[in-house]
Amino acid sequence: MTLDPRALRDAFGCFATGITVITTADSDGTLYGVTANSFTSLSLDPPLCLFCLDYNAMSFEAFRNSRHFAVNVLGEDQEGISTNFARSQPDKWNGIEYVTWETGSPILPGCLANLECDTDAIHEGGDHVIVVGRIREMVYREDDCRPLLYYKGRYNALSGASAVNASATSSPAD
Ligand SMILES: Cc1cc2nc3c(=O)[nH]c(=O)nc-3n(C[C@H](O)[C@H](O)[C@H](O)COP(=O)(O)O)c2cc1C
Known part of the structure; x- marks a missing residue:
């Protein structure tokens, strides 16, 4: 059966996600950042996460060659950051604030969470x-x-109850 790519995209889109900007830097200090909603937690012990990267992304080779990346989980006031990093433009770091921790992957301020990672594996x-x-x-x-x-x-x-209120009413088994 051949699936219509537009319909498949729409079906995938029924799954609501958060949004991240995944970043890295190469050995020259050139910065890369990609908006990604494919981020997923993977394992607690060892602590692993994953994201999926399009072969056609301009930053594909940079991520494939890098030994590190950072995950920046966006808050509701960061739609502009998401839009910016969803563009394949070399100017996407202009005016963007960031800090670095140990690996040099850019850490964006004002996010809900930032995770600095060592690249553990890349699967087809x-x-x-x-x-x-x-x-x-x-x-x-x-x-x-x-x-x-x-x-x-x-x-x-x-919309509705905040995350804090929701956890207060969840069952002990959650
Ligand atoms: C909400 C949203 C989620 C996205 N998620 C992904 C993703 O998980 N993986 C991916 O490769 N591209 C994803 N993209 C597309 C990339 O952000 C986009 O292709 C970007 O231009 C890649 O940057 P680059 O070409 O500079 O590498 C997403 C775009 C949007 C708007």
Whole structure:
């Protein structure tokens, strides 16, 4: 059966996700950043996460050759950052604030969480690769912050009860 690519994209889009900007730097100090909603937690012990990267991304070779990357989890006020890093333009770092930790991968301020990773494995996955990272350092916000969401091809935001209230009413088994 041949699937219509547009319909497949729409079907995948029914799965609501958060949004990240995945960053790295090469040995010359050139910076790379890609908006990605394929980020997923993978393992607690060892601490692993993954994201999927399109072979056609301009930064593909940089991520494939890099031994590190950082995951920046965007908040609802960071739609502009997401839009910026979803462009294949060399100027995408102009005016962007960042700091670096140990590996040199850019860490964006004001995010819900930042995770610095060592690249652990890269697996083939059709027209993407699956990049697995081992988390070496992280920070996350514990206040009642709200994520930037992506659903059916559009940006979205949480509505209703805050994450803090929701966890207060969840069952002990959660
Ligand atoms: C909400 C959203 C999520 C995206 N998720 C991914 C993703 O998980 N993997 C990917 O390779 N591209 C993803 N993209 C597309 C890239 O961000 C886009 O192709 C970007 O231009 C790649 O940057 P580069 O060409 O400079 O490498 C996403 C775009 C948007 C708007």
